[in-house]
Amino acid sequence: MSVVYDKVALIGLGLIAGSISLAAREAGVAGRISGTSRSAKTRAAARDIGLVDEVADNAAGAVRGADLVILCVPVGAMGRAMAEIAPHLKPGAVVTDVGSVKQEVIAQVTPHLPDHVHFIPGHPLAGTEHSGPLSGFAELFQNRWWLLTPLPDCDPGELSRLRRFIRALGANIEDMDPAHHDLVLAVTSHTPHLIAYTMVGVADHLKRVTESEIIKYSAAGFRDFTRIAASDPTMWRDVFLTNKDAVLDILGRFTEELFVLQRAIRMGDGDQLHDYFTRTRAIRRGIIEAGQDTSAPDFGRSVKPTPPRSE
Amino acid sequence: MSVVYDKVALIGLGLIAGSISLAAREAGVAGRISGTSRSAKTRAAARDIGLVDEVADNAAGAVRGADLVILCVPVGAMGRAMAEIAPHLKPGAVVTDVGSVKQEVIAQVTPHLPDHVHFIPGHPLAGTEHSGPLSGFAELFQNRWWLLTPLPDCDPGELSRLRRFIRALGANIEDMDPAHHDLVLAVTSHTPHLIAYTMVGVADHLKRVTESEIIKYSAAGFRDFTRIAASDPTMWRDVFLTNKDAVLDILGRFTEELFVLQRAIRMGDGDQLHDYFTRTRAIRRGIIEAGQDTSAPDFGRSVKPTPPRSE
Numbered sequence: 001m002s003v004v005y006d007k008v009a010l011i012g013l014g015l016i017a018g019s020i021s022l023a024a025r026e027a028g029v030a031g032r033i034s035g036t037s038r039s040a041k042t043r044a045a046a047r048d049i050g051l052v053d054e055v056a057d058n059a060a061g062a063v064r065g066a067d068l069v070i071l072c073v074p075v076g077a078m079g080r081a082m083a084e085i086a087p088h089l090k091p092g093a094v095v096t097d098v099g100s101v102k103q104e105v106i107a108q109v110t111p112h113l114p115d116h117v118h119f120i121p122g123h124p125l126a127g128t129e130h131s132g133p134l135s136g137f138a139e140l141f142q143n144r145w146w147l148l149t150p151l152p153d154c155d156p157g158e159l160s161r162l163r164r165f166i167r168a169l170g171a172n173i174e175d176m177d178p179a180h181h182d183l184v185l186a187v188t189s190h191t192p193h194l195i196a197y198t199m200v201g202v203a204d205h206l207k208r209v210t211e212s213e214i215i216k217y218s219a220a221g222f223r224d225f226t227r228i229a230a231s232d233p234t235m236w237r238d239v240f241l242t243n244k245d246a247v248l249d250i251l252g253r254f255t256e257e258l259f260v261l262q263r264a265i266r267m268g269d270g271d272q273l274h275d276y277f278t279r280t281r282a283i284r285r286g287i288i289e290a291g292q293d294t295s296a297p298d299f300g301r302s303v304k305p306t307p308p309r310s311e
Numbered sequence: 312m313s314v315v316y317d318k319v320a321l322i323g324l325g326l327i328a329g330s331i332s333l334a335a336r337e338a339g340v341a342g343r344i345s346g347t348s349r350s351a352k353t354r355a356a357a358r359d360i361g362l363v364d365e366v367a368d369n370a371a372g373a374v375r376g377a378d379l380v381i382l383c384v385p386v387g388a389m390g391r392a393m394a395e396i397a398p399h400l401k402p403g404a405v406v407t408d409v410g411s412v413k414q415e416v417i418a419q420v421t422p423h424l425p426d427h428v429h430f431i432p433g434h435p436l437a438g439t440e441h442s443g444p445l446s447g448f449a450e451l452f453q454n455r456w457w458l459l460t461p462l463p464d465c466d467p468g469e470l471s472r473l474r475r476f477i478r479a480l481g482a483n484i485e486d487m488d489p490a491h492h493d494l495v496l497a498v499t500s501h502t503p504h505l506i507a508y509t510m511v512g513v514a515d516h517l518k519r520v521t522e523s524e525i526i527k528y529s530a531a532g533f534r535d536f537t538r539i540a541a542s543d544p545t546m547w548r549d550v551f552l553t554n555k556d557a558v559l560d561i562l563g564r565f566t567e568e569l570f571v572l573q574r575a576i577r578m579g580d581g582d583q584l585h586d587y588f589t590r591t592r593a594i595r596r597g598i599i600e601a602g603q604d605t606s607a608p609d610f611g612r613s614v615k616p617t618p619p620r621s622e
Contacts, residue, residue, distance in 0.1 A: 076581075125528055129595070145528055174527075184524050187514050192532030194576075195506055198569045200591040202561065203498050205568075213495050215597040216485075217436055217456055221503030223598060224535040230595035233588035240576045240584055250513065251573055255566065257516075258509045262562055265505075265551045270387075273551055277544035280511040284440070284541035286526040287534060 003031045004165040005067040005094075010035035011059055011081050012072035013046045014232075015127060016098045018136020020070060020169065021052045026138045027168040036062040037133070045133040060088040068165065071097035071109075076238035079108030091116040094158050098124055100185060100235070102149045102178040104242035110151075118158045123147045123181065124171060125189075131232040142170035149178040186246035190239055191254060194247065196228035197236075314342045315476040316378040316405075321346035322370055322392050323383035324357045325543075326438060327409045329447020331381060331480065332363045337449045338479040347373040348444070356444040371399040379476065382408035382420075387549035390419030402427040405469050409435055411496060411546070413460045413489040415553035421462075429469045432489065434458045434496075435482060442543040450481070457482035460489040497557035501550055502565060505558065507539035508547075 008030040010017040017035060024030040035052035036059055037043050047055045056062035063069050063085045073081050078099055089095070095117055099105040102121050113119050126144040128135065146166050150159055163173050176184070203214045203222065218226065240247055264272040319341040321328040328346060335341040346363035347370055348354050358366045367373035374380050374396045384392050389410055400406070406428055410416040413432050424430050437455040439446065457477050461470055474484050487495070514525045514533065529537065551558055575583040 147528070180519075184520050184528055187517060187520055188525055188528050188533040190532075191513075192510055192536050194572060195510060195569070196532065197588055197591050198572055199503055199506060199565060200594050201587060202502075202564050202568050204590065204594055206498060206561075206564070208491075209495050209498055211594070211597065212601075214499055214594065215601045217458070217495055217499050218598050221501075221507065221539050222499040224539060225503050226591070226595040226598050228532050228535060229588070229591040231588075233585050233592070236588050237581050237584040241579055241581055244576055244579075247576060248573065250517075251569070253513050253517070254509060255569070257513050258506070258562070258566070261505060261509055262559065265555055265558060268552055268555075270548050270552055273548040274544050276512060277508055277540070277542075277547050279515065280508050280537070280540040281544070283511050283515055283522070283525065284537040286522065287529050287537050290523075290526045 002028070004029040004161060004168065006031035007066045007068075008033045009063045009066035009069045010052060010072055011062060011069065011085065012077075013037040013042050013051060013055075013133045014072060015131050015135040015140075016124065017070070017072035018046075018051050018133055019126075019138065019140035020072070020098075020136075022136055022138035023141055023169040024165070027170075029165050029168040030068075034062045034066065042133050049134065051133055051136065059084040063088050063090075063093075065090055067093055068162070069093060069095045071095065071099070074232075074235045074238040075099040075101050075105060075242045076234075078105045079112065082109045082112040086112045086114055086117075089114060089117050092118075094118045094120060094162060096120045096122045096148075096162060098122060100189065100239050101243040102181045106149075106151070106178055118155050119151065120154060120159060120162055121149045121151070121178065122162075122166070123149075123185075124166075126171070127231070129227050129230040131235070139170070141166075144171050146171035146173050147176050147181055148173060149176055149181050182243050183246045183249075186243055186250045190243055190247050191250040193228055193231065193236060194240065194251070195254070196225040199225050200229040313339070315340040315472060315479065317342035318377045318379075319344045319476075320374045320377035320380045321363060321383055322373060322380065322396065324348040324353050324362060324366075324444045325383060326442050326446040326451075327435065328381070328383035329357075329362050329444055330437075330449065330451035331383070331409075331447075333447055333449035334452055334480040335476070338481075340476050340479040341379075345373045345377065353444050360445065362444055362447065370395040374399050374401075374404075376401055378404055379473070380404060380406045382406065382410070385543075385546045385549040386410040386412045386416060386553045387545075389416045390423065393420045393423040397423045397425055397428075400425060400428050403429075405429045405431060405473060407431045407433045407473060409433060411500065411550050412554040413492045417460070417462070417489055429466050430462065431465060431470060431473055432460045432462070433473075433477070434460075434492065435477075436500075437482070438542070440538050440541040442546070452477075453481035455482050457484050458487050458492055459484060460487055460492050493554050494557045494560075497554055497561045501554055501558050502561040504539055504542065504547060505551065505562070506565070507536040510536050511540040 013035050021033050033052045034054040034056055036056040043055050071078055071081050097105055106121055124146040126140050324346050332344050344363045345365040345367055347367040354366050382389055382392050408416055417432055435457040437451050
């Protein structure tokens, strides 16, 4: 693969930024990669393991001369990051982001955007419950979706160049309208996360069941929830605050539906429960056929293709 | 390992029964294993792959001469299974079960129990989202918990013999009071399953988001939910109908807690969300330390130690 951007700058050095750097290095699509973080500890850790070619002390230093700048900070920090880098951007540079919410990021970023810079919002649907500069790995994006929500005035040449870079990281790309993106993600990711957090909180509060019992007897259901609920608190706080309308809409539907099943349990309506549970199996089959998961049974002690660098 | 029971009979030939047979055969703890199912198709499939030494056409035939009988049918069918086998049980035989609810199984089974037979209720905390005679595998119980809820008049000699058998399958054993068992499982397994079913149902009903979008963009959160929601509908219907009180109790707490977080989102209270999400991380760490899961990041394409025989 040949170099797509001579210099790529990563603002933020967490799981996604680290994985981008490692994957881009493997693919040979970045001439050189700089990065920065507001946390001195994170910068030092990134330097220690050589996560990027150059760890800059601040955003201005990182973006100097960069052809592609990727904002890899929590959604709530995107506006501030953009304001910081704006005066230092190279004319003609492309800025993209990896935020899980798109309308809010666009609203935060565009006011700070210099005229001579292209902004193409994006969102890789990939992650693990780990975070920080040591959690990245090159295979994170392999066969995952990377959604782009280009704005109406997007430069077609720059869009196709960014796509070439992203595809080289292993991801499949699809374009989407920002509002539709936020709704789809509220259903497939944001609300499930909130529910998992809630269920883990309920277990934690229950005095009659000890924490040791919950931990020991975390059968498959709860174990998966705790994995989801271990995700980065700052990132998720920002997701819920910035995709509020879609999440509240889906939560309302969820509660309604839950009450229907709760009533079926209370009334002893086995047929209704059985019908419902049978229908939900079909979606799962679709996901397996779409290649987003395997049909191998998960019994909690998976051997992973690539271990994280450390925890 | 030496033979613990000369003949073991399995009533039901699904995931759990199949895994018991394969694990007991590997461990050499059963002289011979018979099994039966009410479904002719299941019996034929079990015969085809030699899942047990002898597939009997009915429960009476399967339990004839058996020293240990394991009821591996859905919780709602335990009473009927016990009534069927009762007249054919060998004097001194031990009957156990693998039901996910214990108070209801005890209430269903004990009225049919002959005086000369020992009943020791049990529940292996192991499973996958697959079901049926082809889904079993010998390693299912390795390092998993197998809870026993012995009744007050339980014969200590027979209890320790059953423990020897279960340990040989790879499981760790703990005793628990039946009511406490049902509460603990309502928190760690039953309610999480209902919630996963509900969320998958909400996604299915949402007209503005297509099924193909849900399937394609099932980021980590939703993918785990669909896996849980793909579990056997009959088994889960029975769980909710028979552990009604504990599940409704936990569901009530869950909804309360969800409303608190929902309100925090609506009011924009980021601190409350961040605090909550930070606390839930601790439980996850406990589960990893307790050895019930690994800290390797799960990004959805796990390589499994043992593939299922087929799907």
